[in-house]
């Protein structure tokens with residue numbers, strides 16, 4: 243086959259995937275600052291070649307740009323502070339710890355002037371170990387245990403985000419029995435769900451999180467669960483009601499869903515303040531800001547989203563005739579996601595021949611001749627769904643490049659798969675890799691900072707990878723990889 247034929251897109255590729263003009267080039271939105279190909283053609287982070295990282299720490303390995311993480315954290319804080327300066331004197335940014343948390347990261351978050359959002363006793367334990375002041379912590383969760391609520395009160399948390407009427411009563415009781423007052427936000431479901439480029443608005447919510455804002459026709463007074471909670475919170479001596487919270491989705495690119503949710507919550511807040519003669523000084527608009535996993539993802543800069551949200555909050559507050567509450571947000575993915583790539587070593591390769599997809603389905607490129615098959619190459623790496631469950635869980639798309647060297651070979655449609663006993667164990671469903679990829683090459687998958695390590699497992703008794711942070715040309719482990727001993731540690735024996 244000629245190089246020309248190989249450079250054509252494969253009929254098996256999804257429509258969105260273009261054949262890259264240069265397989266060695268990095269698409270900047272997907273990578274941490276400081277990641278580049280060096281003069282030898284090898285990927286390097288702050289000047290450290292990936293082969294050195296592999297030698298020192300092994301693969302698979304999460305490689306995190308510490309400066310990049312810090313810069314993204316600061317960028318969110320600065321952009322929102324700027325946009326909201328004249329509205330509410332700035333914004334409190336809570337990094338969503340569930341996306342990726344360890345002691346080092348909690349420390350960076352605090353050093354960059356952010357607060358930390360947790361949703362379990364375990365995450366609170368990490369925050370405590372990092373020495374984060376309780377006043378800068380929030381605690382989420384739809385099923386907090388009494389122990390977690392008590393721990394929150396022990397740590398004097400800045401806010402406990404209450405998820406249900408049931409929980410509100412429990413927090414009130416526990417706080418009262420301790421002779422204390424819990425600082426509480428109420429998580430509401432405004433009926434807005436956003437993802438990537440779209441949002442949908444519904445009156446009723448069928449989900450486990452939050453207090454519904456829809457009026458309840460079975461309730462005598464016709465009150466929504468949200469209003470019932472405001473009324474109850476106002477009457478409980480153990481509760482100091484700070485304000486309202488919502489979180490409308492994830493991997494969101496457009497600000498319009500956030501804007502609609504902000505309008506709904508501000509409208510509700512104004513009514514509650516008037517009806518119950520209270521002040522609700524805080525409003526949290528959650529996280530969900532999207533990142534680039536592939537070249538077709540086009541996230542907006544934090545400043546653009548911040549300005550759009552500020553415009554809505556400003557005009558809605560003016561319309562309602564209320565002074566703006568202090569705004570807070572909870573970005574996770576948008577801070578940590580692109581700071582990190584996963585480094586894998588390539589093992590087994592195989593090519594299968596596949597029928598052309600039927601006309602009209604994804605990947606069908608016009609009229610395909612009948613009885614013709616097309617190659618798809620499977621590139622196996624030394625990790626998989628145990629270090630990145632998102633493709634299996636959410637059909638998430640990723641991208642990959644050969645990291646240990648550059649290549650002048652032609653692009654070939656490839657599927658990067660893991661080593662687990664599961665045919666759905668896919669790391670990158672569709673990507674063009676150079677035809678000469680071989681066992682022993684290192685592969686880098688960008689955008690794995692959020693919800694990869696955090697969701698990792700020991701499926702098939704694989705040891706979970708470590709996380710290495712690179713800063714100023716030095717690499718250090720911030721979470722060590724597991725050993726075989728770790729894997730056997732909790733097995734109590736025969």
Ligand SMILES: *Cc1c(COP(=O)(O)O)cnc(C)c1O
Pocket residue numbers: 338340341382489491492493528529530531572573574575576692
């Ligand atoms: C998951 C979550 C976040 C963070 O979401 P990202 O998509 O990582 O920004 C923020 N707030 C709440 C309540 C969440 O559940």
